[in-house]
Amino acid sequence: MASCTGYLLGCVFIVAALLQGATAAQTIHVVGDSIGWTIPPSNFAYQTWAANQTFMTGDELMFNFTNGAQDVAEFLKTDYESCNVSLTNAISPVFGSSLYITIETAGEHYYTTTVVDHCKKNQKLTIIAYGTPISSPPSSATSLTNGGFSLFLLLLLSTAIALF
Structure with a gap:
């Protein structure tokens, strides 16, 4: 015994x-919650939504929208603020629907759509992410050395x- x-x-x-x-499991943030990724109604702001979230490197942003009706891309702050947005100056354009974007670096990130005038109608999101940048997983030799x-x-x- x-x-x-x-x-x-x-x-x-x-x-x-x-x-x-x-x-630890990373968080999936559904952008806009039930509203999804669209021109926001007058009683909603993506910035207010973001202010109630804590974003960490490794977390994912899930953008829900109808394929072909919307898109989402990350832009430089100056392009984002002026709504000078197109696929040619996007940092990382993404297409499809119900897209997941992994936050890979800490700091400010600026997302909007390239659909005409949607940025000017406040379909835009700024987040501040915390944490260390995501790197590739350690090799098995490094893992053995560390743990x-x-x-x-x-x-x-x-x-x-x-x-x-």
């Missing part, structure tokens, strides 16, 4: 070690517990 308990406890340590490397030693110690401890 004691060895069974030790074995079970060892398994718990192994699972805990494996979960240690897991990252491998603690995993080794947990395996050693669980084996010792199982034997006693």
